[in-house]
Amino acid sequence: MRVMSESVSVRCPACRREHVYTVPAYPCECGAPVAPRLAPAGTAAAVAHRTWDDEWISVRCTACGHDGEWPRPELGCPCGAVLRVPLARTDAGGEPAPPPKAAARRAFQPITIRTARDAVTAAAVYLRWLGYRDIRRADQRPTSGVGIAAHGLLAHVDPTVRPATLRDVECLWLTAMTESTACVYFSLSGYAPDARARADSLGVPLFVLDLTGTPQPVNALADELDATGA
Structure with a gap:
């Protein structure tokens, strides 16, 4: 199963630059790729203070219905600002699909480490x-x-x-x-x-x-x- 990567235009509120952001997909525990839904008409906000709760969001897997915790989408601007990409209100919404009856553990899909x-x-x-x-x-x-x-x-x-x-x-x-x-x-x-x-x-x-x-x-x-x- 594949998830099409969603892209939106994001404007930095500090320097007004326009960026194109493509949301990453993460592997659910069932093996299916999961990606948060973005709000194309939303406004990005610069990150001033970090808290753990603000950096994680709940996203529902459409394959098995599991609500997982994933990093909130962010984008770094060349001006130095870190932008929080706006999300659609239905990130964790929707009707869950029936869970798989007997799925073996899938191959681990790593997250590249840069920070x-x-x-x-x-x-x-x-x-x-x-x-x-x-x-x-x-x-x-x-x-x-x-x-x-x-x-x-x-x-x-x-x-x-x-x-x-x-x-x-x-x-x-x-x-x-x-x-x-x-x-x-x-x-x-x-x-x-x-x-x-x-x-x-x-x-x-x-x-x-x-x-x-x-x-x-x-x-x-x-x-x-x-x-x-x-």
């Missing part, structure tokens, strides 16, 4: 592909990186250029223990040797996010999670 935000999106898409539900920002924010949570899981996404340390892994594990959940770590730059050893002893799956957005298992626990899913 720290892309790394968080890639990890969230991967967790959804594994079968985790209700993905959201974690209640407790880590001192570095971004914490995301799902039902029964706490994940840490580290988009920095340094390898994750033993302390990083232990902090994630301790936070997960206080919330009685499992945990998983995603890093762009790998792990220090003692961090990998400690993760094995604590039962923490470790993944490295390559720039294609595909999580690569680092330890046996991550291999098992990748193979079996949630």
Whole structure:
């Protein structure tokens, strides 16, 4: 199943430049591509302050009816402004189609990583592909990186250029223990040797996010999670 990419003209409110924006499609957990609907006659707004709730939207898959959380469409203008692309009011509306009766897990479709935000999106898409539900920002924010949570899981996404340390892994594990959940770590730059050893002893799956957005298992626990899913 293919989704036609929708394009709209977007005017920057700061410098008045006109841009053509093509909305990206993301893979639903059923394997079908999903894209938010845009408002061709809407007015773009410049992003002044960011909050987690404002950066994610609910979009319904027309193939299976699942409401997924996806990044809100944005566009960078050469003048420096970040524009929030206007959306149609029916993003998550419409009648859901009957869910597939027995679908095997589809091949993972990665999100290319160009920014720290892309790394968080890639990890969230991967967790959804594994079968985790209700993905959201974690209640407790880590001192570095971004914490995301799902039902029964706490994940840490580290988009920095340094390898994750033993302390990083232990902090994630301790936070997960206080919330009685499992945990998983995603890093762009790998792990220090003692961090990998400690993760094995604590039962923490470790993944490295390559720039294609595909999580690569680092330890046996991550291999098992990748193979079996949630």
